[in-house]
Amino acid sequence: MPSRRIPDLRALELKGLEPSRDANLSMVDNLYKIAESTTIETANWYLQRRISPSRKSKFLRAAAAISIIIGAVLPLIHSVAPSLIQAEWGFVFLALGGGAVLFDRTFGFSASWTRYVRAGLALQRALANSQIDYVKIYVGINPDSPSSSDIASLIQVVTQLREATNAIVEDETVSWVGYLNESVEELTRSTTRSSPTSPQIKNDERELR
Template structure:
């Protein structure tokens, strides 16, 4: 971006009367005249920061009902197991007759509560939501420190490079942060799909973002990694010739 009045992808769409681009949450992408790059960068930073805060808030809100339901089912499991162990003892010791069948029913209800928790993924779901929200918050904290460092460098005067290079560094910081947050969300979604029996095979292609027959960017071999336990097909080699 050598020209300060040029915007990535061409001139501002608002100048041409076209609708602004929006993200999945419906927030318009900040567009404007890049003749004032400092203002545009500040708008873009606030847009990225607001998106990260909204993502973390969504996971924190989504965990509330899952945590309450999971705790209720866990309490039901514990009560069912305790009642299933105590009621038969009452009949064995002669304290009260006919309690064994109620003990079996309690064990059945406890097992049903545990099965519902496992089937609907409530405990694992709210724990996964907490972990993802904390990871997004850690990334956001790192972004804030990196952005403060770039701002201090700009105020004190760039030690190296030009203003356009400083703008490109700021855009690189924002882009890496956005990609990191998107990767966290993708990984959480992949774990959720695996938990509900989607199978690991389609997730390999989804996680790497490669199409069949194409290499994987960032992988050392440039290929899609093989699943655990699979053996690669080695090319046949000619046997060494005998020395003459």
């Protein structure tokens, strides 16, 4: 019987506040619902996006671990039973393990997985704090005749939520761009180190010396 994936913990909308007949307060409340909905959709997007890289990351890490273990055990088996298997096969499996790790680092599956989870949780935390702040102010005012300072305080909560959401998304994007550049540079260095030097180039280097 296939196992079911445990559902993610999703952020919830703020409900149960007394509706207001004041036009200004109703407008602010609608603004907060828009900001709240945007934050929830963004957090859910990150949590949904992390599923694919998490599976690929787990597969590559398992493949790397198994390959390295086999590569380390094969020389021992060869020492006990030389006719059973050649010790050189251990290097093959070690290379496969290293290739799986390099593949993961190049395409950033593990990094994307952790980055998406971190961004989703940060958005949920920002939303929860904002909902608490909004309720603290809302329950202390008269919904039908709020003061200008009350309206300003609620608008400040809305602004903080929008700024926190944008900051988290921007930080995640900057991290993604930085990791992408590092991966390209690392792949270029690996390719340069592994490319053989032709005999003609070696002869030219000797002549220059």
